[in-house]
Amino acid sequence: MAKKFSTREENYSKWYNDIVQLAGLAESSAVRGCMVIKPYGYAIWEKMQAALDKMFKDTGHSNAYFPLFIPKSFFSREADHVEGFAKECAVVTHYRLKNDPSGKGVVVDDTAKLEEELIIRPTSETIIWDTYRQWVQSYRDLPILVNQWANVVRWEMRTRMFLRTTEFLWQEGHTAHATKEEALEETYRMLDVYTDFAEKFMAIPVLQGSKSENERFAGALETLCIEALMQDGKALQAGTSHFLGQNFAKAFDVKFASKEGTLEYVWATSWGVSTRLVGALIMAHSDDHGLVLPPRLAPIQAVIVPIYKTREEYDTVCEKARELKNILEQKGILVKLDDRDTYKPGWKFNEYEFKGVPVRLAIGPRDVEKGTVELARRDTLKKQVISVEDAGQTVASLLDEIQKGLYQRALTFREENTRKADTWEAFKKILDEKGGFIMAHWDGTPETEEKIKEETKATIRCIPMDKNKQAGRCVYSGKPSEGRVVFARAY
RNA sequence: CGGGGUGUAGCGUAGCCCGGUUAGCGCGCCUGCUUUGGGAGCAGGAGGUCGCAAGUUCGAAUCUUGCCACCCCGACCA
Secondary structure, eight states, X not given: OOOOOOOTTTOXXXXXXXXXXXXXXXXXXXXXXXXXXXXXXXXXXXXXXXXXXXXXXXXXXXXXXXXXXXXXXXXXXXXHHHHHHGGGOOXXXXXXXXXXXXXXXXXXXXXXXXXXXEEEOSSOHHHHHHHHHHXXXXXXXXXXXXEEEEEXXXXXXXXXXXXXXXXXXXXXXXXXXXXXXXXXXXXXXXXXXXXXXXXXXXXXXXXXXXXXXXXXXXXXXXXEEEXXXXXXXXXXXXXXXXXXXXXXXXXXXXXXXXXXXXXXXXXXXXXXXXXXXXXXXXXXXXXXXXXXXXXXXXXXXXXXXXXXXXXXXXHHHHHHHHHHHHHHHHTTOOEEEOOOSSSOHHHHHHHHHHTTOSEEEEEOHHHHHXXXXXXXETTTOOEXXXXXXXXXXXXXXXXXXXXXXXXXXXXXXXXXXXXXXXXXXXXXXXXXXXXXXXXXXXOSOHHHHHHHHHHHSOEEEEEEOOSSOOOEEOTTTOOXXXXXXXXXXXX
């Protein structure tokens, strides 16, 4: 019998979990709050990594690797940083186990207590800046443009597959610059890289902006972000880029001799995206039939399903299918030929549908005769018959069309779900009835933001980088406002 | 950490109130035959320390106590 998906309408979070499970992306593990990323889910992450890594290299960055453990004392160097992360740190206190004297299993050996406890990194600013001190003496050592692909641990109370897990995978860029201007420029450059990645690869339109004081990264002077809108009307932060000023340079005493011979503190940035993007991908495009993947991030872009009755038919159809596979591969398309005879075609159709494979090609005896193949696209679920001969071109341009179509569909959705609110009543009404982004005036105070959050659970997602801001009155307090900001309930 | 709930085969569950043969069912799995253009049908088969421990009892999945795990709701967050 068919495995049934929950629909988005019925139960959005169950629908999300069903997709994660049935598409084979991840499953929960024996460790509370931690997931196992399964091969298909990890393949998507690898595609993301590959694209981002190239973009980082193209903008002059190199990869490096820093330790998983951070001495506890490092954390207390930067006051805001400690305060931001202290409540969610895993701590290593011992380095040895011994047999339980009572004979059952093993216990911590109390004699093997660490002199200084180690924190499992929730982010690496501290260990990296402690290292950068050694690397920097002169302006000639700058800039340092380093990225790290790593796992981090943040001890969260409540977790959700990909969106919030105790351990997650990410990349963190950490750069050091001689001037404020250069560091700021880097902060904005990497935000643009993320924006580009989200729009071109993930097919998700994003809003660029800066975070309010409440939402800012612990230790940053300015946090820039990209915000995406999910299909249930909730916002999701898809990437952040921080201007750290000289905070970490001062905390870790990273100084350089300038051209002029003066001793200056280094200027810093950090920026990151995580496996959370896989969650964003799911929630942005998928439908009630399962996952929908944008071609540029799909581990399999086209799958070929042979249809046959007899052994002879199987052989001739598969032979033709292999030809077709070749034709497509010559166009650089990632093709899988599913010639397993242990599953029926109908079963495979469903399988690849909920795995989100953009294009499905079914080829049977009738097609072999006529030199055709049935093509079904995942985004619209529409089918057509095409000729094998020009399948390469047809599929290649279709993948392109699907990529653009998904972006366009997501963009339309966002536009339809972005609303202005000029009164507090209207603000609450939109949140309760529709969700989405709300453009509203705000008096600029953390107190007002806090009150709005308490009453509605909506937060300021970002303060847009809008050049032509128009003044108005705060939707909550009625006090003067410099311009509209973006509110939403968020993941 | 506070409130609520659930633990029975790989997954989902019935049985528990009211203790009593061999713990039932669906999916999945294995074998065989027929099937194969949208999750096939029939027949046969394998698979269980009923979360763990103690107690009550002639007898415990079922009653009692303790422990453990997981899920949902709140405070935290990329």
